[in-house]
Amino acid sequence: MQELQPLIDQIPLRFDNISRIVLLGIVQGVFLGLVILLRGGSKNKALKTFAWLLLLQSVVILDNHLCYTGLMKHVLHLNDSTEPLVLLLFPLIYLFLYQLLERKPLLVKKHWIHFVPALIYALTQIKYYLHPLSVKYNAYLGAYHANLKEAAVPTHITYEYHWVKDEFRWLVLASFLCYAFLSIRMILSRKRTTPLPSKKNLTNKYRFSRNVVFLMITALVLVFLVFLNHDDDAGDHYIGIFNTMVAFATSFVMLSESRFFENSWIADKYETLGHQQTKLSLSIVDKYIQEHSFFLSQDASLQKLAQSLQTTTNHVSKVINVEAGMNFNEYINSFRVNCAKERLLNPKFVHLTIEAIGNSVGFKSKTAFYSAFKKHTEQSPKQYVNQNKGL
Numbered sequence: 001m002q003e004l005q006p007l008i009d010q011i012p013l014r015f016d017n018i019s020r021i022v023l024l025g026i027v028q029g030v031f032l033g034l035v036i037l038l039r040g041g042s043k044n045k046a047l048k049t050f051a052w053l054l055l056l057q058s059v060v061i062l063d064n065h066l067c068y069t070g071l072m073k074h075v076l077h078l079n080d081s082t083e084p085l086v087l088l089l090f091p092l093i094y095l096f097l098y099q100l101l102e103r104k105p106l107l108v109k110k111h112w113i114h115f116v117p118a119l120i121y122a123l124t125q126i127k128y129y130l131h132p133l134s135v136k137y138n139a140y141l142g143a144y145h146a147n148l149k150e151a152a153v154p155t156h157i158t159y160e161y162h163w164v165k166d167e168f169r170w171l172v173l174a175s176f177l178c179y180a181f182l183s184i185r186m187i188l189s190r191k192r193t194t195p196l197p198s199k200k201n202l203t204n205k206y207r208f209s210r211n212v213v214f215l216m217i218t219a220l221v222l223v224f225l226v227f228l229n230h231d232d233d234a235g236d237h238y239i240g241i242f243n244t245m246v247a248f249a250t251s252f253v254m255l256s257e258s259r260f261f262e263n264s265w266i267a268d269k270y271e272t273l274g275h276q277q278t279k280l281s282l283s284i285v286d287k288y289i290q291e292h293s294f295f296l297s298q299d300a301s302l303q304k305l306a307q308s309l310q311t312t313t314n315h316v317s318k319v320i321n322v323e324a325g326m327n328f329n330e331y332i333n334s335f336r337v338n339c340a341k342e343r344l345l346n347p348k349f350v351h352l353t354i355e356a357i358g359n360s361v362g363f364k365s366k367t368a369f370y371s372a373f374k375k376h377t378e379q380s381p382k383q384y385v386n387q388n389k390g391l
Contacts, residue, residue: 064236298362333376337376369381
C-alpha cells in the first residue's frame with residue numbers, strides 16, 4: 001500500500017488575512033465563553049447555556065480554520081468530527097432564548113428531543129470515524145485540495161454513511177429554519193409582557209433576544225449563499241468571518257452593559273459609609289416600597305425612604321445604584337409605571353383618564369408620567385392600552 005505520510009506532507013499551508021480574522025473570532029469566542037461561565041454561569045442558567053453555545057461554536061469554527069489553513073493535516077483523524085456539533089448550535093440558541101425569556105430551567109424529559117438530530121447524525125457516521133486515515137485524507141482533499149493525489153484505500157472499505165453525509169448541508173439549513181421559526185414565535189408571544197428595562201440606554205433581554213434572532217436569520221442567508229456557490233466546505237471561511245463579527249459584537253454589548261462604565265462603579269461618595277450599614281439590600285428596599293406602597297406618594301423622596309429604613313440617604317442611594325443599576329427617581333418610577341400598566345388595563349379604573357391614572361400612581365404631572373412610561377416601556381400609555389386591550 002502506498003505510504004500515506006508523504007501525501008499528507010504535500011498538503012500546503014495557507015496563512016492570510018482571512019485565516020487571521022477567523023482565528024481572532026475563535027479566540028474571542030472562547031474568551032467570552034469562559035468569562036461568562038466563570039462570572040455568571042453558576043448563577044444564571046441561561047447565561048451558562050449561552051457560554052456553552054459560544055464555546056461550541058468556537059470549536060466548530062476552529063475545525064473550519066484548520067481545514068482552511070491546511071493545519072488539519074496534523075490532526076487528520078479529526079476531519080469532519082465536528083459535524084454533529086453543528087447540529088447542536090441552533091437548538092442551543094433556541095434553548096438559551098427559552099431560558100432567558102421564559103425563565104424556566106431545561107429539563108431532560110422535556111427538551112431531549114432537541115438533541116436527537118445531532119445524536120442520530122453522529123451514529124450514522126460512526127463507520128467513517130472508525131475508518132483508516134487514508135479515507136479521511138481523501139475526504140479532506142475532496143473538499144479543499146481536489147488537485148492533489150488521493151491515497152489508496154483498503155478494498156474492504158465501504159461508504160454506506162455517505163447518503164447522510166451528502167445531505168449534511170441541507171440538514172443544517174433545515175435545522176436553521178426550524179429553530180429560527182421557533183425563536184421568532186417565542187419572542188412574538190412574549191412581546192406584550194416585556195418587563196421594564198433598568199435604563200433607557202441599556203439592552204434588555206427582549207431586545208437582545210430580537211438581535212440574536214436577527215443574527216440567526218442573517219447567518220441562515222449567509223450559509224445558504226455559501227452552500228449555493230461553493231462545493232463541500234470550500235466557502236466555510238466566510239462563515240468563520242461572520243463568527244468573528246458576532247463574537248466582537250457580543251463583546252461590545254457585554255462591555256456596554258458593564259457597571260464599569262457607570263458612576264456607581266467609582267462611587268466615591270459611598271466610600272465613607274461605615275461597615276455597620278452593610279446589612280441593607282435591594283430586596284429589603286423592594287419589600288418596604290411594595291408593602292407600604294411608598295411609590296404612590298407624590299412626595300416620595302430618598303430622604304423619606306432612608307428615614308423609614310432607619311439609615312442614611314447615601315446608604316440607600318448606594319444600594320439602589322449598585323444593585324438596581326439606576327438612580328432613585330428611575331427606581332421609584334419603575335414601580336409607578338408597573339402599577340400604571342396594571343391600572344390602565346384594570347376595569348376598576350376605566351372611569352379614570354390616562355393622566356388621572358398617572359397621578360394615582362405618584363406622578364405629579366402628565367409630562368412626567370408620559371416621559372417615565374415611555375422610557376421604561378418604549379411606548380406611550382395610549383399605545384400600551386391599544387396593544388394590550390382585550391388580553
